[in-house]
Amino acid sequence: MRVLALHLGLLAVLGALHFALPAYHHGNLARVMVLASYGIGYNLLFGYAGLLSLGHALFFASGMYGAGLLVQHAGAGAGAAMLAGTVAAAVVAAALALVALRTRGVAFMIVTLMFAQAGYLTILYFGDWTGGDEGFVMARSGRMLLGLDLGTPDARYLAALALFAVCLLGSLALARAPFGRVLVAIRENEERARMLGYDTQAHKRAAMILSGAISGAAGAAYAILFGYVGASFAEVQYSILPLLWVLLGGAGTVLGPFVGALFMFYLIDLASGVTSAYMLIAGVALVLLTLYAPQGLMGEVRRRLWRGLP
Amino acid sequence: MEFGPHLVLALIEGAVTAAVLALTASGLSLVFGVMRVVNIAHGAFFMLGAVIAWWITQGIGGHPGWGFAAAIVAAPLMVGALAVAADLTVLRRLSYDPERTIVATIGLLYIIQQLTLMSYGPEARPVVAPFDARIALPWPERGAEGWRIGWPWGFGTTAWKLAVIGAAAALVGALWLFMARTRAGLVLRATQADREMATAFGIPVERVYALTFGLGAGLAALAAVLIVPIRQAHYLMGGDPLLLSFVVVIIGGLGSLPGTLLAAVLIGLSDGIISVFFSPTLAKIIATLMVALVLVFRPQGLYGTRAP
Numbered sequence: 244m245r246v247l248a249l250h251l252g253l254l255a256v257l258g259a260l261h262f263a264l265p266a267y268h269h270g271n272l273a274r275v276m277v278l279a280s281y282g283i284g285y286n287l288l289f290g291y292a293g294l295l296s297l298g299h300a301l302f303f304a305s306g307m308y309g310a311g312l313l314v315q316h317a318g319a320g321a322g323a324a325m326l327a328g329t330v331a332a333a334v335v336a337a338a339l340a341l342v343a344l345r346t347r348g349v350a351f352m353i354v355t356l357m358f359a360q361a362g363y364l365t366i367l368y369f370g371d372w373t374g375g376d377e378g379f380v381m382a383r384s385g386r387m388l389l390g391l392d393l394g395t396p397d398a399r400y401l402a403a404l405a406l407f408a409v410c411l412l413g414s415l416a417l418a419r420a421p422f423g424r425v426l427v428a429i430r431e432n433e434e435r436a437r438m439l440g441y442d443t444q445a446h447k448r449a450a451m452i453l454s455g456a457i458s459g460a461a462g463a464a465y466a467i468l469f470g471y472v473g474a475s476f477a478e479v480q481y482s483i484l485p486l487l488w489v490l491l492g493g494a495g496t497v498l499g500p501f502v503g504a505l506f507m508f509y510l511i512d513l514a515s516g517v518t519s520a521y522m523l524i525a526g527v528a529l530v531l532l533t534l535y536a537p538q539g540l541m542g543e544v545r546r547r548l549w550r551g552l553p
Numbered sequence: 554m555e556f557g558p559h560l561v562l563a564l565i566e567g568a569v570t571a572a573v574l575a576l577t578a579s580g581l582s583l584v585f586g587v588m589r590v591v592n593i594a595h596g597a598f599f600m601l602g603a604v605i606a607w608w609i610t611q612g613i614g615g616h617p618g619w620g621f622a623a624a625i626v627a628a629p630l631m632v633g634a635l636a637v638a639a640d641l642t643v644l645r646r647l648s649y650d651p652e653r654t655i656v657a658t659i660g661l662l663y664i665i666q667q668l669t670l671m672s673y674g675p676e677a678r679p680v681v682a683p684f685d686a687r688i689a690l691p692w693p694e695r696g697a698e699g700w701r702i703g704w705p706w707g708f709g710t711t712a713w714k715l716a717v718i719g720a721a722a723a724l725v726g727a728l729w730l731f732m733a734r735t736r737a738g739l740v741l742r743a744t745q746a747d748r749e750m751a752t753a754f755g756i757p758v759e760r761v762y763a764l765t766f767g768l769g770a771g772l773a774a775l776a777a778v779l780i781v782p783i784r785q786a787h788y789l790m791g792g793d794p795l796l797l798s799f800v801v802v803i804i805g806g807l808g809s810l811p812g813t814l815l816a817a818v819l820i821g822l823s824d825g826i827i828s829v830f831f832s833p834t835l836a837k838i839i840a841t842l843m844v845a846l847v848l849v850f851r852p853q854g855l856y857g858t859r860a861p
Binding site for chain 2: 295297342345346348349350352353354356357358360361364365367368479483486490518519520521522523525526527528529530532533534537
């Protein structure tokens with residue numbers, strides 16, 4: 244009960260902030276909510292199933308290009324684009340799962356890293372279609388949903404909030420459902436989960452496809468709401484960022500990805516005002532986190548204050 | 554130009570890539586084999602070697618050979634020392650846990666890359682090779698009076714490229730001799746085979762780890778100094794070597810030196826040929842997909858003895 248109140252309370256605060264925030268932070272928060280949805284997708288695989296992927300940019304970009312290319316070359320609307328992006332990412336995730344889940348631990352990280360790089364290079368290679376390095380701006384038709392222009396600040400914020408709410412509540416339900424508990428069992432001890440009769444391979448595959456689909460939905464939403472599709476979103480950096488948010492916020496916690504994304508976004512926002520080498524902050528944060536707080540912020544809260552925090 | 558001369562040029566380009574790749578990847582393979590650490594910052598150490606080489610050659614005047622000679626000695630030592638420091642301050646405190654060290658080395662990658670951006674800047678800068686004679690290559694041609702040996706226009710290479718191939722081969726040979734014939738190499742192999750047992754025999758495993766990490770980074774820096782007269786020094790230049798080193802190390806079998814060499818030659822040559830005839834991007838895509846095939850059909854790699 245308290246748990247549900249906490250998460251609904253967060254969504255209510257975010258809804259109220261829609262009316263209270265100045266324009267600059269209003270736009271930032273919309274972006275953070277979309278990125279946090281990406282983080283939630285990442286957290287499902289890393290935080291719950293314990294599979295550390297270094298290639299989630301592949302899924303984010305699949306969603307982005309699945310949506311963007313449909314708009315660009317077929318003139319679709321936002322609803323169809325969103326669906327296409329999510330499905331594209333789920334299909335890519337299913338294909339990668341076939342190969343990558345044959346490996347485990349360190350090999351899994353390397354394989355996902357390299358496939359994401361291959362995906363990035365593929366986008367560059369088919370530059371005639373994808374716009375290569377420069378990417379393309381989404382046509383206005385692709386930002387219309389039921390006669391509503393999602394490119395305007397108000398609609399954008401509410402759409403981002405809706406996406407984030409679905410992802411957050413879905414992730415909360417998942418964490419408390421039997422499926423989520425089996426994933427945690429696999430993370431803690433895969434042999435034991437198998438001994439207990441669970442098909443661990445099928446669970447990991449399902450987790451990867453679901454994680455890819457959520458990341459793809461975030462990617463598609465990013466393209467639709469912010470109107471730009473580019474190869475830079477497929478680069479390694481976009482695989483590392485969700486890892487950073489989740490580690491910072493707390494792996495295996497429902498609120499962790501949002502807390503981490505919010506914190507990191509403003510940290511980088513402040514740093515980029517000072518220097519062009521703002522990713523330095525990300526590097527320092529990664530090293531310090533692994534050294535001193537491997538549980539992340541919400542993980543510390545869970546350890547010290549509230550043991551039942553999902 | 555006809556197909557034949559083109560192919561020879563592609564093979565020379567491929568051999569240069571293979572030579573540099575063999576050095577870089579054996580550093581990565583060594584670190585993984587002995588320490589079980591996947592070093593994502595390996596590409597950053599490579600880049601740092603090239604940048605330091607530029608910096609040293611700028612500082613030393615006179616004949617370009619002197620500056621380069623100083624760079625090829627000093628740059629790997631400096632990068633190696635930095636890696637040892639990183640091992641002592643970060644990796645050791647994580648007790649070499651495989652997943653946490655991977656995240657920490659990603660952090661190191663960003664720190665090194667961004668500090669280079671802040672100090673060295675975003676430009677790509679060339680380093681002058683110590684010698685750079687152009688060598689025209691002969692090719693049989695069909696003239697009016699039958700076959701004869703000719704020197705077709707534009708068909709040639711530079712002496713430096715051939716020197717890079719030779720130097721890399723010699724260095725990899727030296728690394729093999731070091732591993733197989735010296736006492737220090739024996740200690741490394743003992744630690745690789747069984748860490749606990751090595752500790753029991755009085756091997757200072759933590760010191761071995763620090764030196765291995767330094768040696769691995771030094772090898773990457775050495776490869777970068779060799780290649781920097783051909784490809785310019787830039788703060789993002791570490792990405793491709795890192796990707797290809799991973800490809801090589803996985804295909805060759807994690808931690809196996811002969812496998813790494815064989816895979817480096819294979820990947821380097823195919824990269825050269827595909828780059829010349831199609832596009833460098835396609836070459837990288839194909840190399841990555843080859844990894845998928847290897848992982849599906851032979852998970853231990855070509856020379857590996859155990860599953861990764």
